[in-house]
Each structure stands twice: as structure tokens, then as C-alpha cells.
Amino acid sequence: MNIIEEDLSSWVQMFTDDMFSWALHKVSDSEIAADLVQDTFLAAAEKIDSFKNESSPKTWLFSILNNKIVDHYRKKIKQPVRLESQSFLLFFSEEGDWRENRKPKNWHEQDNASNLLDDQEFQNVLNKCLDALPDQWGICVKLKYLSEKRGDEICQELDISASNYWQIIHRAKLQLRECVEKNWFN
Numbered sequence: 001m002n003i004i005e006e007d008l009s010s011w012v013q014m015f016t017d018d019m020f021s022w023a024l025h026k027v028s029d030s031e032i033a034a035d036l037v038q039d040t041f042l043a044a045a046e047k048i049d050s051f052k053n054e055s056s057p058k059t060w061l062f063s064i065l066n067n068k069i070v071d072h073y074r075k076k077i078k079q080p081v082r083l084e085s086q087s088f089l090l091f092f093s094e095e096g097d098w099r100e101n102r103k104p105k106n107w108h109e110q111d112n113a114s115n116l117l118d119d120q121e122f123q124n125v126l127n128k129c130l131d132a133l134p135d136q137w138g139i140c141v142k143l144k145y146l147s148e149k150r151g152d153e154i155c156q157e158l159d160i161s162a163s164n165y166w167q168i169i170h171r172a173k174l175q176l177r178e179c180v181e182k183n184w185f186n
Contacts, residue, residue, distance in 0.1 A: 015057070076139060132179060
């Protein structure tokens with residue numbers, strides 16, 4: 001089947017909203033999501049001859065979009081982060097012991113601690129804390145805890161080593177904990 005421009009135009013009208021919602025869910029930035037959707041349609045236009053009608057147009061477009069999202073995160077993860085050694089020293093002494101003022105607090109003693117995720121105000125604080133993480137850390141945390149991906153999948157998608165991944169997760173959790181304690185529990 002030879003796809004003509006009218007088909008692609010109708011796909012843009014039929015699928016843009018769903019694709020934008022999906023991309024926004026994955027990247028949490030409306031401008032980036034819009035760019036990814038636009039890039040998806042450009043790639044689809046260039047490779048329209050490879051569409052063989054073995055899947056629905058929506059499935060084909062979403063597979064292109066998912067690849068664009070992965071590429072976006074790969075590019076982002078390659079950007080160097082200089083805060084890593086500084087953040088470690090914020091929490092730990094040079095001997096590796098917790099700094100006295102940075103020791104974890106027991107959140108279970110706080111009022112209604114078990115219902116925090118149901119609290120919209122807490123979710124707002126948590127989202128601000130997630131957004132404050134360095135890009136590389138935020139991406140890993142979101143993929144692990146929000147998208148529920150396994151560590152090996154994240155390492156493969158972002159092209160990072162397992163030890164680097166676990167170091168990122170550990171440091172991100174430390175920073176998230178501090179941010180939540182500072183902005184919610186104090």
C-alpha cells in the first residue's frame with residue numbers, strides 16, 4: 001500500500017493529542033513533549049514507505065515516539081553533572097559517616113505519614129524536589145520509581161553502567177530525602 005500525504009495529515013489530526021499526552025507524561029515538559037511529537041511526525045514522513053500496514057498507524061507512530069523519548073533521555077544523561085562529589089560531602093564525612101545534621105529522620109513518627117502520597121500538597125512538594133534534581137538523577141528516579149522499569153532496562157536505555165546507575169539512584173534518594181524533610185517536615 002502506498003501512503004499518500006493525506007493519510008499522514010489525517011494521522012496528525014487523529015493522534016497528536018494522544019501522542020502529546022504520552023510524551024508529556026514521559027518528559028514532564030510541554031515544550032519538549034511538543035518537539036518530540038513534531039520530530040515523530042517528521043520521521044514518519046521521511047520513512048512513510050517503510051510503513052507496511054502490519055500494525056496500526058497509531059502503533060507505528062507511538063513506536064517512533066517512544067524511540068524519540070529514549071533518544072531524548074540518552075542525550076540528556078550524557079551531560080556531565082559536577083555536583084556528585086559535592087553532594088556526597090554534604091551528607092557524609094570523608095570517613096563515610098553521616099554528618100550529624102544530615103542523618104535521616106524517622107518519617108513514621110510524623111502525623112499521617114502513611115497517607116502522604118494521597119496528599120496533593122505533599123505531591124506538589126515531592127514533584128518540586130524531583131524537578132530540583134540534576135537532569136541525570138531525575139531521569140533515573142522517574143524511570144525506576146514512576147515508570148517502574150528495572151535497573152538493567154534503565155542502564156540499557158540510557159547507556160550507563162550498572163554501578164553508575166546505582167550511584168545516581170543513591171545520591172538522588174539522598175537529595176530527595178533532604179528536600180522533602182526541609183520542605184515538608186520542617
